[in-house]
Every structure is written in C-alpha cells, then in structure tokens.
Amino acid sequence: MKYMKRKNLIAAMLPVLFGLLALQSCTKKEDATFTIYNAFSTPTVTAPLDAATVKITGTTVTLTWVATDKDGDTPLGDVYFGTD
Numbered sequence: 001m002k003y004m005k006r007k008n009l010i011a012a013m014l015p016v017l018f019g020l021l022a023l024q025s026c027t028k029k030e031d032a033t034f035t036i037y038n039a040f041s042t043p044t045v046t047a048p049l050d051a052a053t054v055k056i057t058g059t060t061v062t063l064t065w066v067a068t069d070k071d072g073d074t075p076l077g078d079v080y081f082g083t084d
Contacts, residue, residue, distance in 0.1 A: 038070040
C-alpha cells in the first residue's frame with residue numbers, strides 16, 4: 001500500500017514539474033540581438049572584358065569583379081581553375 005501511494009505521488013508531481021520547466025523556458029528575454037546580413041549583388045566582371053583574349057606572360061593573371069551590398073561590406077569569393 002505504501003508503494004502505491006508513493007507511485008501516485010510521483011505520477012502527480014511529474015506533470016507539475018514538467019509544466020514549470022516549460023513555463024520557465026518561455027520567459028521573454030530583452031537582451032536578444034539579431035544580426036542582419038544583406039545579400040551581395042550579382043558580381044560583374046570588370047577585367048578581363050567578356051570574350052577578351054588574355055595573353056599570359058609569367059605565372060599570374062589578374063581577374064577583377066565588382067559586387068556590393070547595402071552595408072558596404074567587401075565580398076569574398078573563391079575562384080577555381082581546371083578542366084573537370
């Protein structure tokens with residue numbers, strides 16, 4: 001009989017504890033901050049010109065392009081060369 005009372009007490013307390021935990025996790029936080037990142041415009045190639053023939057002298061070729069966003073951030077990108 002004692003075992004049954006203890007089991008009922010635990011069964012009654014568990015929903016109350018879970019409810020308190022759920023309410024605690026729903027508290028409003030005033031210090032939440034959000035960072036908005038603006039998308040860059042579509043890059044425009046500035047050099048070499050489209051369909052231009054590039055004479056390679058040495059081991060480097062300079063490629064340049066322009067892209068902007070609302071914040072004035074500098075775009076970063078990777079350029080890959082290959083036949084695959």
